[in-house]
Amino acid sequence: MSDRRTAILEAAATVIARRGVRGLRVEELAEEAGVSKALIYYHFEDRTGLLRRTLAFVNNRAERYTAEQAAAGQPAAETPAGPPLRRLEQALLLELQDLPHVRENSTAWGELRASAVFDPELRGELALASVIWVREVADQLGEARPTAPESALTASAERLTALLEGLSARWLSGILPLTEARTRMREAIGVEVAHLAGLD
Amino acid sequence: MSDRRTAILEAAATVIARRGVRGLRVEELAEEAGVSKALIYYHFEDRTGLLRRTLAFVNNRAERYTAEQAAAGQPAAETPAGPPLRRLEQALLLELQDLPHVRENSTAWGELRASAVFDPELRGELALASVIWVREVADQLGEARPTAPESALTASAERLTALLEGLSARWLSGILPLTEARTRMREAIGVEVAHLAGLD
């Protein structure tokens, strides 16, 4: 992929985080990316196509830093049975941090989910990312509680990821302080793990 | 309040559910309400003012049918200790139904939350409704588990309501079937109540 194209996508994520999907103006995007409006239409079909591509881009970027984080969580080459819960906690809390690129990704993600309610074209990308996310969390829950049935792990993972989105939305819309959102998330993990343990 | 004014607000809720807050066009609203564009500007300051009024209207309407539901859950004048959990379940599942006015309210609410990320003017309404909602759920949890500490009830209520919003968003954006969303919600209530019981 060309540098310019990528630069436009980066800029689009930034502008979406600032103005929202519906507030994104091609002109403002052009300024942010340092290119002309026409070039955006050269690289992307139209405004909607650009949004679809940006969603895919944001998803990939989120996966990328989740992977980095997971790698960083493993200091050596061994994976002791001790910290699987810590890793799960870190992965979920990763989206609840007031860092520029995290906030940008979370905001863009929330916008795209909200837009998908009215634009079925955006749903494919969204559903895919959601499935991957649930799968990952279910796997990590499985490491923590190997005896729990698969269906229970998936259900717990769906609850935890949906809760994460709910908390993230509240945080970003200013009705829940970040520290409380993080606390609720940590508690929820504890509650779900206890629930899975109780199934044995 | 005049009939016309109310009719416009009803129509606005319908159009928002169809197109989103950002997709609402005054012209489409006029058609939906069966009035002229000019009349909308006669009854409301401007587009933003109209949106604020509509969101307040939707909140009131939601409170109204929640209250009706609560009343319906009490067949006689007595409130036996038996079904407080059923009432809680009903109240939370009320927002996860494929009925026109529920879908309309949930969609409008989701839009309001999403818009508030970029428009601080909308946050007051949102925060207020959120606090009331958490308070209600915490009270009902308290009826089910009278010995649980207040702080634990509030934390559980915050998790449950945030989860509800997350599940609702997934349902409305087409990435989670309604039946699954309802199942996850029911399970979460069970998990949270068990958690509160475990604190004794």
Next chain:
DNA sequence: GTCTATAAAGCGATAGAC
């Protein structure tokens, strides 16, 4: 591939008659 200039349409808002 990238730009400048411009067409074309969309849309909020108002004037003025009834």
Next chain:
DNA sequence: GTCTATCGCTTTATAGAC
């Protein structure tokens, strides 16, 4: 209170030069 007609800005999208 309600309508028709219209203004004028904003924004998407394209034409055509380099």
